[in-house]
């Protein structure tokens with residue numbers, strides 16, 4: 116495997132010490148071995164359990180240092196030119212002042228020599244004393260080409276097995292490869308093996324399960340498998356049409372055609388009118404995994420923690436791309452970005468988020484939802500951040516009919532069979548939200564159940580008449596929102 120260009124250049128240009136952040140020892144070692152071969156240098160690897168391989172002979176009469184990590188560094192300093200050292204899992208020792216001193220000595224000794232020290236570990240531990248001596252490099256996860264070659268190897272291995280179906284259409288092949296992005300090479304190999312054993316084929320569902328694990332471990336994001344469907348959403352024709360046109364926007368074909376990856380949408384609107392529901396339906400419609408970003412959970416109590424959290428959330432999302440990042444009730448987290456109370460933390464987190472939205476190239480589609488526009492910072496709404504801002508208003512007549520039908524059918528009551536007149540129900544529910552219509556249906560079912568019979572039109576009407584929709588109680592607020600949105604957002608229907 117060729118080393119990432121950056122690492123190769125750094126070694127060639129004699130940077131003394133590199134720190135590679137990666138879980139993947141095997142890939143990193145293979146890549147470094149490749150560079151060592153090209154440059155005709157000897158690669159020495161070290162780990163706490165294996166020691167230095169091959170060992171570097173010490174001068175006559177110099178005894179080995181009893182501490183294994185210090186001895187490793189001593190060998191690095193003793194060694195001749197024409198060497199590369201790869202010390203694995205070295206981060207736990209980086210706090211030891213003796214280790215720090217030896218690394219500084221090594222930096223001094225190795226500078227401008229054909230000798231490189233590479234530290235690697237899954238996390239970055241870099242004491243400030245060493246910042247100037249060490250160059251930190253990320254080792255990218257396998258890209259589409261790497262994954263394709265693992266897939267081909269896996270196909271070769273099982274192609275003679277009659278019980279396994281490894282024929283893949285071009286489209287499925289692309290989906291499988293895409294789904295593996297964000298996994299390490301070992302994870303990809305295991306997930307293919309598991310998929311073959313479990314499903315007798317290469318199965319995207321198995322791969323997505325593996326990804327779910329990764330996200331759970333990260334803590335700030337929550338994983339939603341593609342679940343609801345657009346058929347569960349009543350009305351919103353404009354949104355549905357918009358989505359429909361973009362169903363294939365995440366494919367390579369779309370890229371070749373010159374279409375950029377969609378960035379995201381902002382769904383504004385009245386409470387209970389289906390913002391969250393629509394977000395989930397989009398993910399299902401596009402068959403992409405969805406990650407819910409808990410905006411409140413980003414803000415940690417320790418200094419610097421919130422910034423680290425948002426960065427971590429972004430990298431995790433990018434590592435599972437293509438996916439949907441769902442920032443529900445955005446205004447709750449980013450409200451008051453101008454306030455001075457939190458010494459600018461909110462503003463910094465928000466700035467990181469905005470920059471990412473602007474510059475992101477990874478196919479992460481952002482769906483943000485909000486009720487209260489006055490709490491949203493105006494920068495967020497500038498053209499170019501979102502592909503579209505949709506305003507989801509209270510459902511209109513026809514939409515309310517659809518919503519009644521959806522919720523009755525969901526509870527196995529086909530309106531036709533029960534002689535329910537949807538049109539009359541819709542007429543009586545002007546000003547009701549989708550959530551309120553759902554509540555009416557449930558309450559009517561409860562009434563019927565209590566009286567030991569099935570649901571009738573009268574039950575529904577009684578419940579409608581007994582409820583006061585939020586749009587009546589919060590008339591002014593809603594009208595203000597509507598006026599605002601009228602000028603700035605596209606209506607959802």
Ligand SMILES: Nc1ncnc2c1ncn2[C@@H]1O[C@H](COP(=O)(O)OP(=O)(O)OP(=O)(O)O)[C@@H](O)[C@H]1O
Pocket residue numbers: 347348349350384385386387388389390391392393486510518521548549550551553
């Ligand atoms: N257009 C709709 N079609 C079908 N069901 C709907 C619709 N709108 C709302 N509902 C029902 O109401 C429930 C609540 O809606 P949802 O949580 O999506 O609203 P929301 O706009 O996110 O509200 P909030 O601002 O309170 O978060 C949904 O789970 C769904 O059952």
Ligand SMILES: [Mg+2]
Pocket residue numbers: 390391392443484
């Ligand atoms: Mg919601």
